[in-house]
Amino acid sequence: MTRPDDLPDPGRPSDDLPERGAIDLAAATDQLRARPTDLPVEVASRVLLRALATPRPAQLVRGFDEHAFLRVSTSVLTDLVRRRLDGVLADGAVRRIRCTTTRDERLEGVTVDLVARYGTDLRFLATATHDLVGDVLRETFGPEVTDGGSAALVHVHVSDVTRGDPRLVDGHDED
Numbered sequence: 001m002t003r004p005d006d007l008p009d010p011g012r013p014s015d016d017l018p019e020r021g022a023i024d025l026a027a028a029t030d031q032l033r034a035r036p037t038d039l040p041v042e043v044a045s046r047v048l049l050r051a052l053a054t055p056r057p058a059q060l061v062r063g064f065d066e067h068a069f070l071r072v073s074t075s076v077l078t079d080l081v082r083r084r085l086d087g088v089l090a091d092g093a094v095r096r097i098r099c100t101t102t103r104d105e106r107l108e109g110v111t112v113d114l115v116a117r118y119g120t121d122l123r124f125l126a127t128a129t130h131d132l133v134g135d136v137l138r139e140t141f142g143p144e145v146t147d148g149g150s151a152a153l154v155h156v157h158v159s160d161v162t163r164g165d166p167r168l169v170d171g172h173d174e175d
Contacts, residue, residue, distance in 0.1 A: 056075060058073045058074045058075040059073075059074045059099070059101050059105070060072065060073060060074075060101075060105055061073075061074060061077060061099065061101055061105060061106070061107045061141075062104065062105040062106055062107075063141050063142070064141050064142060064144040064145050065142070065144040066144075067141060067142050067144070070141070071105070072140060072141070074099040074101070077099055077110070077136075077140065078097045078099060080136050080140060081094075081097050081110065081112065081132075081133055081136050082094050082097055084132050084133075084135070084136050085112070085129060085132055085133070086167070088128070088132060089114075089125070089128065089129065089132075091116060091117040091120040091125060091166070092114045092115065092116045092117070092120065092125045092129065092158075092166055093114065093115045093165075093166035093167040094112060094113070094114060094115075095113045095114060095115050095159055095160070096112075096113040097110065097111070097112050097113070098110070098111045098113075099111075107137070107141070107145070107153060108153075109153055109154070109155055110133055110137070110153060110154050110155070111155040111156075111157060112129055112133060112154070112155070112156050112157070113157050113158075113159045114126075114129060114156065114157065114158045114159065114166075115158075115159065115160045115161070115162055115166040116158050116160070116161050116162070116166060117161070117162060117163075117164075117165070117166050118161050118162065118163050120161075122158055125158070126156040126158065129154075129156045130154050130156050133154045133156075134153075134154055137153065137154075
């Protein structure tokens, strides 16, 4: 396929640039080509730092009964749950925690997604996780939060099993 002569070639600088602009463009191109490329580790580190600096959307959770004036961010609640579970669970690790709320800012549920070590009794791990999250909710919002039973609020899901330490091994890396 041939190009008409009146269309500019995208690979070549336009002839109608002023001479000074063409010189500046050539100098900038040479500087970029001479610049050493970053190591992939450095690039990945910068990407991770920017991702972590990105604000995460959070919702406010209203307290219960006489503590209804209290509002706790779902980010804070997630951090409290993660710290508690990371400090106690030996054969499981938190992959993700999701808090859901109703329209009137009431806590509807906390879902904990776990990675478990191969051979772990999953029922025991789920029960321990359930109880620990219930403890965090009672400490944060008072005993009223689980008066109806925390079973309605806390959901535990084991999404992966790994042979190594679930806190150190990414289950997606294994065969």
